[in-house]
Amino acid sequence: VVLVAxxxxxxxxxxxxxxxxxxxxxxxxxxxxxxxxxxxxxxxxGVVVALNTFSNDTxxxxxxxxxxxxxxxxxxxxxxxxxxxxxxxxxxxxxIMATINSKKSDFRVLYDTSDSIENKIxxxxxxxxxxxxxxxxxxxxxxxxxxxxLKQDKLPICIAKTQYSxxxxxxxxxxPTDFEINIxxxxxxxxxxxxxxxxxxxxxxxxxxxxxxxxxIDIDNEGKIVGLF
Numbered sequence: 001v002v003l004v005a006x007x008x009x010x011x012x013x014x015x016x017x018x019x020x021x022x023x024x025x026x027x028x029x030x031x032x033x034x035x036x037x038x039x040x041x042x043x044x045x046g047v048v049v050a051l052n053t054f055s056n057d058t059x060x061x062x063x064x065x066x067x068x069x070x071x072x073x074x075x076x077x078x079x080x081x082x083x084x085x086x087x088x089x090x091x092x093x094x095x096i097m098a099t100i101n102s103k104k105s106d107f108r109v110l111y112d113t114s115d116s117i118e119n120k121i122x123x124x125x126x127x128x129x130x131x132x133x134x135x136x137x138x139x140x141x142x143x144x145x146x147x148x149x150l151k152q153d154k155l156p157i158c159i160a161k162t163q164y165s166x167x168x169x170x171x172x173x174x175x176p177t178d179f180e181i182n183i184x185x186x187x188x189x190x191x192x193x194x195x196x197x198x199x200x201x202x203x204x205x206x207x208x209x210x211x212x213x214x215x216x217i218d219i220d221n222e223g224k225i226v227g228l229f
Contacts, residue, residue, distance in 0.1 A: 001040045002096060003074070005033055006052045007061050013173045026061055028174065030068055035166060035175040037072050039128050042110065046103035047074040050092050054082060075099050113154050117144050120157045121183060121197050129166045130177040140197075143186040147195065152188055161199035168200030 011022045014029025033049070040047045049069045053062060062078060069076040077095040080088030111123040118136065125131040136144070147153050161181075164170035168181050185198040198204065216227040 001043075001045050002048050002050050002092075003033075003036055003040060004050045004052060004079075005036075005065070006054070007057050007065065008054070010065070015173070023058075023061060023064075026064065030065065031175040032166075032173070033065070034068070034072060035130070037069065037074050041073070042127065044106035044108045046099040046105065048092070048095050048099050049074050049076045050079045051076065052079050052082060111157075113156050117147065117153050117157070117186065117195065121159070124157060124159060125181045129181060130175070131167065131181045132178045133180045135180055135182045137182065137184045140183045140186050143188075147186065147188055150188065152190060152195070155188075156194045157197055158189075158194045159197045159199055160202050160204050162202060168202075 007022075007026060010029040010033055011025040012029060013032040014025040014027065016025070016028075037047055037049070049065075051062065051065055066076045066078075075095050075098065077092040079092045082088070110127050111120045113120070115123075118134075122134045125134045144153070161168045162170040165172045165176065167176050167179050169179070172179065181199050183197050183199055187196040187198070187204075189196055196204070213227075218226050220226055
């Protein structure tokens, strides 16, 4: 598994004040990356951390992340594709190939898809997010009943939640533990083959307004597109 990270995002997870030194914030926020590595290792596969670097990243910051990842048993590569294009990804490609050739994959899943919807979601919440409990809204419970009636309850789970936190609260940064995740709705994506559990205040794609721009786009009799801009 290739896990992509940036120093900016890691520092954000450790930020305590707007004017704080970024390096100090990075030292706290890197626990977020540690949690991701631990989670991926639970699946029994090799992990390569690809650090997307930018012009304001310092060598000390990069080396700090490198040493931290290697102590956790993950391979590490600097990705410079932002500045150098394809040439900037050669080191990453080599690390991926080395990992494939040197680390035996023993892939396993965290839950049995034949388990109940509630148990599958709870397993993800506790094993991946480190939540202590899961609550299901009345609507989510009704959704579960309908999905069971449709005999679609044995599908795997996809959880939609904030990208800023392991919890459903975007303000809980770093690597929080012992919190409750609220599942407010569960949608059936029968064609894709999974169930989508919506956690907290999250809007899924496409997120269109009441009058999407597409409704104003057309092609006239001469084949010209109108309403695009």
